Amino acid sequence: MNLTLNKDFFIRNRKKLFLLLPNNSISILFPAEEFSRNADTLYKYRQNSDLFYFSGLKQEKTIILLHKTENQEQEYAFIIEPNEKMLIWTGHKYSIDEAKDISGIKNIFYLTEFEKVFQEIYNPDSLVYYSMSSNVRGLIYENKIVAAWKESLKNEEIQYRDLDTFSMQLRLQKEKEEIDLMQIAIDITGEAFEQILKFLSPGIYEYEVEAEISRWFIKNGVEAHAYSPIIASGKNNCVLHYETNRNLCKNGDLLLMDFGAEYNYYAADLTRTIPISGKFSNRQKQVYSSVLKVLKEMKTKFVPGNTIRELNKECELLIQEELLKLDLLTEADIKNQEDDKPAFKKYFMHGLSHFIGLDVHDVGKKDTVLLPGMVLSCEPGIYIAEEGFGIRLENDILVAENPIDLCSNIPIEISDICK
DSSP, rough: OOOOHHHHHHHHHHHHHHHOOOOOEEEEEEOOOEEETTTTTTTOOOOHHHHHHOOOOOSOOOOHHHHHSSOOOOEEEEEEEOOOHHHHOOOOOOOOHHHHHHHHHHHEEEGOOOOOOOHHHOOOOOEEEEOSSSSSHHHHHHHHHHHHHHHHHHOOOOEEETTHHHHHHHHHOOOOOHHHHHHHHHHHHHHHHHHHHHHHTOOBBBBOOOOOOOHHHTTOOOOEEEEEEOOEEGGGGGGGOOOOOOOBOOHHHHEEEEEEEETTTTEEEEEEEEEESSSOOOOHHHHHHHHHHHHHHHHHGOOTOOOHHHHHHHHHHHHHHHHHHSSSHHHHHHHTTTTBBOGGTOOOOOSSBBHHHHHHHHOOOOOTOOOOTTTEEEOEEEEGGGEEEEEEEEEEEOOSSOOTTTTTTTTHHHHHHHO
């Protein structure tokens, strides 16, 4: 399957942005920076999510400029002008016609024209919008451009505004096309997990598991992991962002896997914890059942009007209840706990949820009111360092009056993950 977004999607996104922007505004979407891995070798390029969302253009050194006046809305894109050396060493670059076809933007110029066009449309009363925090991988590029403005405009006091407020508002609620892409990413991720269920046995290394996931992703047309995979066996289960992935998977231990495919820039985010030998111990089964119970209860609460902050509070109470049943906490522990150091935090240190979309930790805040079409993670866990294991389970949930579990087809019941 090769599902892509067409230019109508990007045209609609720009129209929605123009509705939010005031008159006499100039909005600039900068690309993500290219970063050196070592010497003259670059990391694989990945475009700034906002720039992609409003144009579909994935190529490096691309700038989008949107100009709104009382009478008109103008759109410009600026792209690399290819030369013979570039084509020999790095391959194809967009032609002007290709950039038009992808983005639906009619005014396509080469990057060398950007400053000229900006100078032509700028006036001292212009409000200049650009991302001030979300495009962290493009800040170096943005700072260079902003410095050039100050120089070329003779130190005029440019009225800067943050574009992130508007882009976040639009990106939070997903269109059907976006949910379809996320579902493909999730399905491929789930298939990779099912491969691991067949593949895993004592004596395999964590990196072999990662390699099997990567093999399945590449085989199914996935360009990249949505984030660095966590493949954590044994006591590594309790390291929340463990990424070493080098240890031996031993008989009797658990393997916690937190990973997701990125399909056409949209992320999946899945966590499963499974017994390396194919069978839980009684204690492991107890803890697994508790975490699964919390996940099943919490995913029903991803309804319009709720917030991540409120979801966290509800989840913490459920986790606390399970910790009592597991004899990890006592009523006295809870009664004597300090307000800023609740007893459950020893075993559940992170939040329940975050937004997912073009970024695996997508735009949105803890107090953002949930609306239909938003997609979030649901990831309770219990980590027992003194017993040498932790369990986290995570599915991706679509907000609705009756929330939709986009990972519902991925095995999670004990009977489905044990041999």
